[in-house]
Amino acid sequence: MNRLILALVAAMSLASYGLSGQARAEGAVVTVTGNVVETNRSAFDPFADALFNALQIKFDKAHAFSREDLRKLPQQSLRAKYPNWPAEVEVKGPSLKDVLAAAGADGDRVIVRAVDGYAPEFKMADVRAGAFVLALEAGGMPLSIGGRGPLWLVFPPKSYLDQPDDDGGLAWAVFHIEVR
Ligand SMILES: Nc1nc2c(c(=O)[nH]1)N[C@H]1C(S)=C(S)[C@@H](COP(=O)(O)O)O[C@H]1N2
Ligand SMILES: [Mo]
Numbered sequence: 593m594n595r596l597i598l599a600l601v602a603a604m605s606l607a608s609y610g611l612s613g614q615a616r617a618e619g620a621v622v623t624v625t626g627n628v629v630e631t632n633r634s635a636f637d638p639f640a641d642a643l644f645n646a647l648q649i650k651f652d653k654a655h656a657f658s659r660e661d662l663r664k665l666p667q668q669s670l671r672a673k674y675p676n677w678p679a680e681v682e683v684k685g686p687s688l689k690d691v692l693a694a695a696g697a698d699g700d701r702v703i704v705r706a707v708d709g710y711a712p713e714f715k716m717a718d719v720r721a722g723a724f725v726l727a728l729e730a731g732g733m734p735l736s737i738g739g740r741g742p743l744w745l746v747f748p749p750k751s752y753l754d755q756p757d758d759d760g761g762l763a764w765a766v767f768h769i770e771v772r
Contacts (some may be wrong), residue, residue: 613750620661620741621742622657622766624697625653625768626697626701628654628655628696630695633654634654635654636652644768657694662728665687668685668723669749670682670727670747672749674758675757675758676759682731683727683744685725685729687723687726688702688724689719699771701715701716701772702714702771702772703771704768705763711763715772725747726743727743727746745763747761
C-alpha cells in the first residue's frame with residue numbers, strides 16, 4: 593500500500609515536471625544537451641522549448657542550469673583583454689569544464705550556442721586544458737540580456753591552436769551547450 597502511494601506521488605511529480613519540461617525553480621539560463629548522463633529535465637518539447645524550436649535544435653537528454661545552480665559551482669575569476677576591446681575585462685562564473693562535469697557530459701566536441709544562433713565549436717580537450725569561463729558577471733555587474741548575458745563564454749587569448757587574434761569564439765548571450 594505504501595509502495596502504491598509512493599509510486600503515485602512519483603508519477604504525479606513526473607507528470608507536472610513533463611508538462612513544462614523546465615521545472616527549475618528559477619528557470620534555466622543554460623541547457624546542456626547531447627551526451628549527458630545527469631539529466632534533470634525532460635526531452636525537447638516544441639512548444640515549451642520555443643527558442644530551441646526556432647533554431648531547429650532537438651534533444652533527448654538535457655541538464656538545465658539556473659543562475660542559482662551556476663552560482664553553487666566553484667566560481668572562477670578571469671581577466672582578459674582582446675585587441676578589439678576598449679579595456680581589460682574581469683569576469684566571474686563557473687568554468688565551462690565544471691558545468692559540463694555537473695551535467696555528466698562527455699564527448700570530443702563542445703558547441704556553445706547563443707540566442708542569435710552563433711555557435712562556435714571547441715574541442716573537449718581544449719576546454720578541459722584551458723580557462724573557459726561561463727561568465728555570470730563582468731566588471732562586478734551581473735550580465736543582462738540585451739548586453740552579453742545571460743552568459744558570456746570568456747577565455748584568454750591563445751586558449752587553443754589557431755584561435756583568432758580578436759574575440760571570435762567568445763560567444764555572448766549563451767543559452768545552450770551541446771556535447772558530441
Ligand atoms: N552571440 C554572439 N556572440 C559572438 C558573436 C556573434 O555574432 N553572436 N560574434 C563573435 C565574433 S566572431 C567576434 S569577433 C566577437 C565580436 O563580435 P561582436 O562585435 O559582434 O560582438 O564576438 C563573438 N561572439
Ligand atoms: Mo569575429
